[in-house]
Amino acid sequence: MEVRAYAKINLGLQILDRRADGYRNLVTVFHHIDLYDVLTFHHANSGAAMECNHPDVPCDESNLCIRAANAVLRHARSGGVYMTLEKNIPMGAGLGGGSSNAGAVLRFLPALLGVHIPEEELRHMALELGSDVPFFLMDGCAEGRGRGEVLTPLPFRNPWWILTATPDVHVSTSWAYASLGVQHRHSAVHAADALLRAGSDQALLRDVLHNDFQHIVTTAYPAIHELLYSMETTGALAAAMSGSGSSVFGLYARQDEAIAAREALPGQTVCSLTAPNFSPVPIPASL
Numbered sequence: 001m002e003v004r005a006y007a008k009i010n011l012g013l014q015i016l017d018r019r020a021d022g023y024r025n026l027v028t029v030f031h032h033i034d035l036y037d038v039l040t041f042h043h044a045n046s047g048a049a050m051e052c053n054h055p056d057v058p059c060d061e062s063n064l065c066i067r068a069a070n071a072v073l074r075h076a077r078s079g080g081v082y083m084t085l086e087k088n089i090p091m092g093a094g095l096g097g098g099s100s101n102a103g104a105v106l107r108f109l110p111a112l113l114g115v116h117i118p119e120e121e122l123r124h125m126a127l128e129l130g131s132d133v134p135f136f137l138m139d140g141c142a143e144g145r146g147r148g149e150v151l152t153p154l155p156f157r158n159p160w161w162i163l164t165a166t167p168d169v170h171v172s173t174s175w176a177y178a179s180l181g182v183q184h185r186h187s188a189v190h191a192a193d194a195l196l197r198a199g200s201d202q203a204l205l206r207d208v209l210h211n212d213f214q215h216i217v218t219t220a221y222p223a224i225h226e227l228l229y230s231m232e233t234t235g236a237l238a239a240a241m242s243g244s245g246s247s248v249f250g251l252y253a254r255q256d257e258a259i260a261a262r263e264a265l266p267g268q269t270v271c272s273l274t275a276p277n278f279s280p281v282p283i284p285a286s287l
């Protein structure tokens with residue numbers, strides 16, 4: 001079985017107060033983009049193992065794919081899986097690559113093993129692996145609250161071309177949170193409502209896409225600031241950072257503008273282009 005694990009961007013990210021469990025409350029809108037890793041599952045006698053085409057990806061128990069597979073195998077109580085991962089999503093770039101891989105394992109490995117796992121139990125497994133893994137159990141667009149795991153699907157059909165770019169920079173999420181300092185806000189704007197309005201009122205876009213990490217991160221990492229500036233000066237209706245970086249994205253009204261903007265970016269930058277109304281296709285016809 002071969003499946004696609006799609007990346008995400010954050011259409012706006014507001015960090016709120018600290019929770020009793022030490023995490024921070026947040027409000028964001030998760031949106032899939034047309035950039036994906038490819039996971040292939042093979043039957044095995046027992047246990048979970050994997051290999052990856054990227055030398056920096058660990059293939060031991062620290063990998064979320066292995067941890068997700070072990071959770072499914074514990075439920076199945078039999079069988080095993082060998083996974084191959086073709087890595088295309090940049091690592092540590094705010095695009096959710098590792099979480100997307102884990103979500104794909106939870107969604108599709110049960111079918112290979114011939115077991116059914118109730119949706120609520122799958123969500124619990126996902127949250128045990130990471131705050132944004134539950135989003136990758138679904139397709140489309142969703143507002144995330146709490147740690148990001150309280151999800152509300154959105155009927156948002158993206159009208160723009162999305163150019164995503166990742167410089168050769170790694171931003172530590174823990175550093176970004178520590179640098180952000182104390183946030184005293186206990187509530188946030190309704191990001192979902194604002195985004196739906198922005199689809200027909202582009203003047204709202206810049207406010208909707210506000211990312212609380214952006215000023216801190218771009219000050220520390222000029223390469224990220226330069227990418228944003230490049231997009232803003234090549235016709236983007238708005239540009240912003242995804243997550244805590246290092247990836248940024250720009251929204252363009254026309255395909256030719258987005259392509260021209262992509263060609264103007266530095267050669268070492270990893271880019272992807274997502275068409276309007278894009279819908280992820282996680283399972284090829286070969287399933």
